Amino acid sequence: MIEEVLPSHVHAFEAFDHVPLSSLHPQEAALVARSVERRRLEFATARHCAHQALDALGAPWAPLLATPRGLPVWPGGVRGAITHTTGYHAAAVAHGSRVAALGIDAEPDRPLPRGVLASIALPQEITQVGELAARHPSLNWDKLLFSAKESVYKAWFPQTSLALSFEDALIRIDPVRRTFSARVLPPALVRAHPGLSSFAGRWTARAGTVLTAITVDAAPATGGEAAGRHPDPVALRRPPSHP
Numbered sequence: 001m002i003e004e005v006l007p008s009h010v011h012a013f014e015a016f017d018h019v020p021l022s023s024l025h026p027q028e029a030a031l032v033a034r035s036v037e038r039r040r041l042e043f044a045t046a047r048h049c050a051h052q053a054l055d056a057l058g059a060p061w062a063p064l065l066a067t068p069r070g071l072p073v074w075p076g077g078v079r080g081a082i083t084h085t086t087g088y089h090a091a092a093v094a095h096g097s098r099v100a101a102l103g104i105d106a107e108p109d110r111p112l113p114r115g116v117l118a119s120i121a122l123p124q125e126i127t128q129v130g131e132l133a134a135r136h137p138s139l140n141w142d143k144l145l146f147s148a149k150e151s152v153y154k155a156w157f158p159q160t161s162l163a164l165s166f167e168d169a170l171i172r173i174d175p176v177r178r179t180f181s182a183r184v185l186p187p188a189l190v191r192a193h194p195g196l197s198s199f200a201g202r203w204t205a206r207a208g209t210v211l212t213a214i215t216v217d218a219a220p221a222t223g224g225e226a227a228g229r230h231p232d233p234v235a236l237r238r239p240p241s242h243p
Contacts, residue, residue: 002090002104004178005202005213009098013052014090018045027063046084050091054078057093071158081154088209101196101216103155107147109140109210117142120149120166128173136175139205145171147212151201152182155214160193178203180212 002012018041021029032043050064050072057078065073074080080093081102088106117126125145132141152169156162168189173180182199184190190197201214 001088001204001206001209001211002092002213004204005104005211006092007215010092010094010102010215011053011056012090012092012104013049013056014088015045015049016087016089018042019048020044023048025063027065031066042084042089045089046082046091049089050080050082050093053080053091053093057095059093083154083211085209087207088211090211092213094215096218098218099215100218101155101159101214103151103153103199103201103214104212105147105150105154106209106211107143107150109143109205109208111140112142112146116146120146122167122170125171132173132175140210141173144173144203144205144210144212147210148173148180148182148201148203151212151214152199155199155216156184156193156196159196160189162189162192164189173203182214 002014006012021040021044024044024047028047032040035043047064051061054075055061059075059078062075067073072080072082074093077096078093079096079099079102080091081104082091083089083104083106085106086108090104090106092102092104094102117129121129129141129145148171149166149169152171153164156164164184168184168186170183170185171180180201180203182201184197196216199214199216201212203210203212205211
């Protein structure tokens with residue numbers, strides 16, 4: 001599933017079932033020692049995915065620790081992202097020489113709770129969700145919008161350490177190509193990080209899960225492509241929901 005939304009130079013691994021808690025390194029286990037068992041199982045499985053992806057990348061094995069905000073501390077020269085939700089866990093990594101930022105997010109393919117869409121979406125996005133739902137009622141487009149905004153945050157924050165609100169990024173979803181674009185709106189943020197002012201992502205939905213991903217190439221895109229668009233065919237003022 002994850003391979004559908006990432007280019008070939010990004011290594012990823014996914015799991016649909018939990019792995020044993022014993023798979024955690026003691027230093028990793030200490031990060032969730034006071035958490036309930038479900039949280040520890042989710043954490044262990046997500047870390048397992050990350051280690052599998054890092055191994056495929058050729059990175060040396062080491063405990064994958066976390067920042068005070070709960071973000072993974074990736075090995076030097078590596079960009080990465082982790083996501084987990086009920087029944088799905090995944091991690092994606094790439095060499096920093098090729099990828100400037102990564103963001104992935106998985107969510108249950110269920111409607112957002114009542115009132116949440118109005119709190120996370122811009123007026124244009126609310127209209128877009130309504131139009132998509134009318135034309136393609138088999139997917140919960142409000143949840144896809146939410147997931148896309150989470151992927152934007154996960155690509156943005158580790159590189160900038162700047163807050164990004166839900167209303168700070170405008171999402172456009174293409175239901176046919178299964179892609180989306182995102183544009184950061186506040187001029188001050190655009191001036192501060194012009195290379196991260198727009199994003200191009202992919203999405204997929206299957207087996208009750210919505211998955212979104214953003215890959216921002218390290219080198220400027222060629223051929224007039226927008227920042228963040230890779231050549232392969234294919235906040236929110238708080239830490240990410242799925243660190």
